[in-house]
Amino acid sequence: MTTAYEAIIGLEVHAQLLTTSKLFCGCSTAFGAPPNSNICPVCTGQPGALPVLNQRAVEFAIRAGLALHCRIAPVSLFARKNYFYPDLPKGYQISQYDQPLCLGGHLDISCDGEAKRITILRIHMEEDAGKSTHDIGQATTSHVDLNRACVPLIEIVSGPDLRSPQEAGQYLRALRAILMYLHICDGNMEEGSLRCDANISIRPKGSTVFGTRTELKNLNSFRFLERALAYEIERQIDVVSAGGTVVQETLLWDEKRGRTLSMRSKEEAHDYRYFPDPDLPPLVVDDAMIGAIRAALPELPEAKMARYTGEFGLSAYDARVLTSEKALATFFEHAVTAHRAPKKIANWITTELLGRLNARGESFESLRITPPQLAGLVALVDEGTISGKMAKQVFDTMYATGEAPQAIIAREGLSQVSDSAALETMIDELLATQSAQVAAYRQGKTNLFGFFVGQIMKKTAGRANPALVNALLRKKLEEE
Amino acid sequence: MATITAETLQHIAALARLGLSPAQCAHYAEECAHILAFVEQLNGVDTTGITPMDHADHLETVWREDRLAPSTQADAILEGAPEREHRFFIVPQVIA
Ligand SMILES: [Zn+2]
Numbered sequence: 001m002t003t004a005y006e007a008i009i010g011l012e013v014h015a016q017l018l019t020t021s022k023l024f025c026g027c028s029t030a031f032g033a034p035p036n037s038n039i040c041p042v043c044t045g046q047p048g049a050l051p052v053l054n055q056r057a058v059e060f061a062i063r064a065g066l067a068l069h070c071r072i073a074p075v076s077l078f079a080r081k082n083y084f085y086p087d088l089p090k091g092y093q094i095s096q097y098d099q100p101l102c103l104g105g106h107l108d109i110s111c112d113g114e115a116k117r118i119t120i121l122r123i124h125m126e127e128d129a130g131k132s133t134h135d136i137g138q139a140t141t142s143h144v145d146l147n148r149a150c151v152p153l154i155e156i157v158s159g160p161d162l163r164s165p166q167e168a169g170q171y172l173r174a175l176r177a178i179l180m181y182l183h184i185c186d187g188n189m190e191e192g193s194l195r196c197d198a199n200i201s202i203r204p205k206g207s208t209v210f211g212t213r214t215e216l217k218n219l220n221s222f223r224f225l226e227r228a229l230a231y232e233i234e235r236q237i238d239v240v241s242a243g244g245t246v247v248q249e250t251l252l253w254d255e256k257r258g259r260t261l262s263m264r265s266k267e268e269a270h271d272y273r274y275f276p277d278p279d280l281p282p283l284v285v286d287d288a289m290i291g292a293i294r295a296a297l298p299e300l301p302e303a304k305m306a307r308y309t310g311e312f313g314l315s316a317y318d319a320r321v322l323t324s325e326k327a328l329a330t331f332f333e334h335a336v337t338a339h340r341a342p343k344k345i346a347n348w349i350t351t352e353l354l355g356r357l358n359a360r361g362e363s364f365e366s367l368r369i370t371p372p373q374l375a376g377l378v379a380l381v382d383e384g385t386i387s388g389k390m391a392k393q394v395f396d397t398m399y400a401t402g403e404a405p406q407a408i409i410a411r412e413g414l415s416q417v418s419d420s421a422a423l424e425t426m427i428d429e430l431l432a433t434q435s436a437q438v439a440a441y442r443q444g445k446t447n448l449f450g451f452f453v454g455q456i457m458k459k460t461a462g463r464a465n466p467a468l469v470n471a472l473l474r475k476k477l478e479e480e
Numbered sequence: 481m482a483t484i485t486a487e488t489l490q491h492i493a494a495l496a497r498l499g500l501s502p503a504q505c506a507h508y509a510e511e512c513a514h515i516l517a518f519v520e521q522l523n524g525v526d527t528t529g530i531t532p533m534d535h536a537d538h539l540e541t542v543w544r545e546d547r548l549a550p551s552t553q554a555d556a557i558l559e560g561a562p563e564r565e566h567r568f569f570i571v572p573q574v575i576a
Contacts, residue, residue, distance in 0.1 A: 019546045020546050020547065020548055021544075021546050021547060021548050021549070024544075025549070025551075026544075026547065026548055026549025026550070026551075027548075027549075027550070027551050028548055028550065034567055035566070035567040035568050036554060036557070036558055036567045036568065036569065037554050037567065038550075038551065038554070039551060039553075039554050039557055040551035040553055040554070040557075041551075041553060041557070044557050046557070052542055052543075052544040053541060053542065053543060053544060054544055054546050055543040055544065055545060055546065056545075056546035057546070075534065077534055077535075082495070084497055085574065086569070086571040086574055099534075132571075132574055133568075134573065134574065139573065140572065140573050141563075141570050141571065141572060141573055142570075142571050142572070142573050142574050143565065143568035143569070143570060144568060144569040144570075144571055145567075145568060145569075146569070271495055273495065276534065276535065278535070278536060281535050281537070281539035281540055281541060281542060282534040282535055282540065282541070283541050284540045284541050285541075
């Protein structure tokens with residue numbers, strides 16, 4: 001990016017709430033059902049059908065609001081956002097407009113090791129639209145499936161506080177982690193449970209005026225988000241550098257071609273003519289309800305990080321890595337419960353475990369090692385049953401097969417020789433056959449110590465307890 | 481009295497997917513002007529100290545428990561579609 005400009009980015013993130021039924025009817029929200037099987041008069045907009053609000057959806061939205069430090073509005077309103085599209089059967093989407101449920105929060109992210117606070121302008125509730133497919137069969141028709149219509153969403157709108165594609169990526173990662181910690185969204189971007197649009201403009205560095213912004217849609221993976229933003233920043237800089245002006249428009253990211261495409265939508269497409277939905281009374285939430293939700297909030301990444309660095313003495317880096325995903329933090333905590341060696345366990349997870357997952361491009365969900373197994377491995381090293389080097393070998397097998405470390409050690413005969421009588425005999429035999437080296441050592445060539453250790457390790461195929469070998473050898477070599 | 485131009489009226493009609501003839505356009509422009517005049521009259525009322533209404537009646541939130549009430553009418557709804565293929569509704573192509 002040309003350094004003369006800075007990018008101003010704000011994200012609108014749609015998260016599908018993990019309710020059983022839809023926002024305003026009892027139809028199932030399950031993904032992958034046969035097309036148009038989870039539909040009823042309410043979610044297909046049949047005349048006379050009336051929406052009734054799902055209480056859990058509201059509780060989930062409040063959970064998100066509290067976790068993101070928002071103010072929860074005691075009274076908020078549902079409004080109709082009017083537009084025509086085949087996957088919107090009512091001709092309007094029920095959303096919230098000028099009186100949303102949650103207002104004015106923030107999310108702290110870490111970028112290049114520095115903390116940065118990103119404003120959350122608002123969180124509002126809305127229903128999802130159905131799904132149109134344009135590529136089945138004839139090119140002149142589209143297929144519409146309304147299973148997703150009326151599924152509950154929250155839209156989380158950030159302030160224009162993000163300054164680079166990387167920061168935007170960090171924000172989205174942190175937000176996704178929190179939603180998953182809260183058990184209100186599964187965070188699955190491929191299935192569309194989490195979707196992201198971006199507003200983006202550029203301005204000369206040092207300027208405080210905002211440039212004309214464009215809206216980028218279809219940024220449905222971290223990779224798409226960062227690539228599309230990088231592309232759009234370059235494009236806007238090129239336009240401005242060539243003396244042109246950026247046109248306010250909606251752009252679609254085309255991942256295949258690696259470029260943004262104008263949606264060429266008519267001006268009037270954005271004239272939504274919002275008005276309060278007469279079918280839905282104001283949404284009133286009282287302090288008791290908010291208090292109960294607050295009391296039941298799980299421990300969030302920020303608090304966990306503080307606990308890991310404080311109580312467990314982990315480095316800030318390890319704490320951040322381990323709390324970046326709920327599944328990872330849970331794994332770590334379960335392992336520490338089984339064997340209280342948090343620093344060692346953290347180290348195994350951040351280096352060996354995540355290292356292998358990343359190198360092979362595998363997901364944490366596909367992991368075969370269980371927390372008690374990893375704890376067991378660390379305990380075996382701590383007890384001296386196996387050496388650290390052997391542990392890595394055992395870990396490889398655990399990673400591949402999901403077997404318990406004890407079983408692997410028994411089968412492969414890996415346990416460390418910690419029998420001091422047996423080692424002592426072995427050392428006596430060695431020293432008897434190496435009298436020249438022993439004499440040299442005793443005359444001051446102490447760097448031969450490693451040679452003796454090596455011989456014992458060779459004899460035991462690396463299974464001798466190194467600390468014990470060292471102690472015994474030193475005693476034998478120095479006693480006469 | 482408030483007026484509304486033919487252009488504004490056509491714009492609103494287009495948003496509502498209504499096709500109006502010039503004669504209808506003139507007719508509705510006049511009707512809309514009457515509605516706007518009434519709103520202007522309301523705007524003149526002193527509402528100091530009156531809480532704005534959010535809704536036409538005095539209901540508060542009506543809650544529904546998050547429980548499945550599987551629809552028995554999915555097939556009937558599908559059958560009502562002018563065109564369908566398997567279980568999909570078929571509509572004219574929306575994106576080129
Ligand atoms: Zn329904």
